[in-house]
Amino acid sequence: MTAAPPADVAARATAGFRQRYGGEPAGRWAAPGRVNLIGEHTDYNDGFVLPFALPLRTVVAATSRNDARWTVWSELDAAPVEFGPADVDEPGRVTGWAAYVAGVVWALRAAGHTVPGARLAVASDVPVGAGLSSSAAIEAAVLAALVDLGGLHLPTDRWPRLAQRAENDYVGAPTGIMDQSAVIRGRSGHALLLDCRTEEIEQIPFDLALAGLAMLVIDSRAPHRHADGEYAARRRSCERAARTLGVPALRDVNITDLDAALPKLPDDETRRRVRHVVTEDQRVLDTAVLLRAGLIGDVGPLLTASHASMRDDFEITVPEVDIAVEAALAAGAYGARMTGGGFGGCVLALIEASAADAVAAAVATAYAERGFAAPGPVTVFPTGGVTRLD
Numbered sequence: 001m002t003a004a005p006p007a008d009v010a011a012r013a014t015a016g017f018r019q020r021y022g023g024e025p026a027g028r029w030a031a032p033g034r035v036n037l038i039g040e041h042t043d044y045n046d047g048f049v050l051p052f053a054l055p056l057r058t059v060v061a062a063t064s065r066n067d068a069r070w071t072v073w074s075e076l077d078a079a080p081v082e083f084g085p086a087d088v089d090e091p092g093r094v095t096g097w098a099a100y101v102a103g104v105v106w107a108l109r110a111a112g113h114t115v116p117g118a119r120l121a122v123a124s125d126v127p128v129g130a131g132l133s134s135s136a137a138i139e140a141a142v143l144a145a146l147v148d149l150g151g152l153h154l155p156t157d158r159w160p161r162l163a164q165r166a167e168n169d170y171v172g173a174p175t176g177i178m179d180q181s182a183v184i185r186g187r188s189g190h191a192l193l194l195d196c197r198t199e200e201i202e203q204i205p206f207d208l209a210l211a212g213l214a215m216l217v218i219d220s221r222a223p224h225r226h227a228d229g230e231y232a233a234r235r236r237s238c239e240r241a242a243r244t245l246g247v248p249a250l251r252d253v254n255i256t257d258l259d260a261a262l263p264k265l266p267d268d269e270t271r272r273r274v275r276h277v278v279t280e281d282q283r284v285l286d287t288a289v290l291l292r293a294g295l296i297g298d299v300g301p302l303l304t305a306s307h308a309s310m311r312d313d314f315e316i317t318v319p320e321v322d323i324a325v326e327a328a329l330a331a332g333a334y335g336a337r338m339t340g341g342g343f344g345g346c347v348l349a350l351i352e353a354s355a356a357d358a359v360a361a362a363v364a365t366a367y368a369e370r371g372f373a374a375p376g377p378v379t380v381f382p383t384g385g386v387t388r389l390d
């Protein structure tokens with residue numbers, strides 16, 4: 001099964017705009033979801049990640065208005081949400097999905113920009129709660145719309161930090177820079193190697209079709225259990241460990257120093273958290289070496305090792321994702337791992353292009369045997385980042 005083409009979602013955004021506001025939008029802006037090939041919970045440790053943008057998009061149809069107010073309608077809700085400067089300037093006042101929109105307005109204002117009032121209609125094919133960065137997609141699409149509508153001077157390489165601030169400081173989620181970077185800076189046919197400390201990037205060719213391969217993304221449909229609290233706890237644990245080790249961030253613990261560093265940590269749990277981050281950074285760099293050499297099929301074992309590290313050391317997987325990984329590997333996947341923040345979400349499996357149906361069926365059977373809700377498999381390929389459609 002292939003992802004829905006972007007035209008459908010763009011048409012829905014336009015229809016929503018016409019119905020809510022009357023008339024035509026001044027433009028439409030689209031931003032993708034992302035999948036992370038490898039490098040989990042390394043971004044807020046100043047480390048390395050290797051995500052790519054997905055062919056599933058969020059589209060914002062918008063027009064400016066003369067007063068400093070923002071009205072947003074989304075497919076997620078019947079009624080639009082309206083807010084003004086007083087709501088925006090007090091982080092947390094706008095809640096739910098609209099908080100991501102208010103957060104972008106807030107972050108732009110906090111950076112000194114005069115943000116135009118706007119009417120926006122949002123449609124999305126990026127599933128919410130599946131760990132595919134639906135939040136970064138709406139942030140990026142809204143940001144692009146407001147920058148264009150207001151004629152703001154804001155180079156795109158500054159967009160990821162700004163969108164991250166919206167999420168960290170307005171919405172209150174202590175996430176890193178990976179998702180916003182992937183959905184803004186992603187390039188078609190490439191995976192994005194990002195140094196999360198310097199924000200330097202390398203676009204690495206990642207042509208699955210040329211290699212006769214495919215990437216299957218399987219929505220585990222596991223309900224997110226305590227995801228927000230557990231994510232924040234992992235982050236705190238990593239930051240405490242870095243302080244104990246006397247380094248700015250865990251990125252500064254080299255793989256060759258790991259054995260010497262672990263005994264300095266106070267308990268087994270912290271040692272396992274650190275081991276995950278340090279080995280995961282190395283797996284990202286090793287994956288990048290293989291991709292540069294065009295050896296896509298060879299990254300499979302690194303993906304599977306990443307999953308084991310998340311399961312055993314970082315403890316962020318749940319039975320549904322572990323079973324999906326096991327079933328995909330048993331059905332012949334070269335490698336498989338959970339992708340994203342954890343506690344549910346999606347599993348990706350690197351497979352022969354011809355094996356998509358068989359691997360998806362194997363996972364579905366394993367789920368049925370355990371009484372899990374049916375998984376949602378889809379094949380994906382790297383697409384470009386945020387863009388103006390028209």
Ligand code: GAF
Nearest residue numbers: 040041175176177178340341
């Ligand atoms: C979530 C966060 F938003 C990212 O910043 C990243 O930490 C990821 O979890 C885990 O790698 O998607």
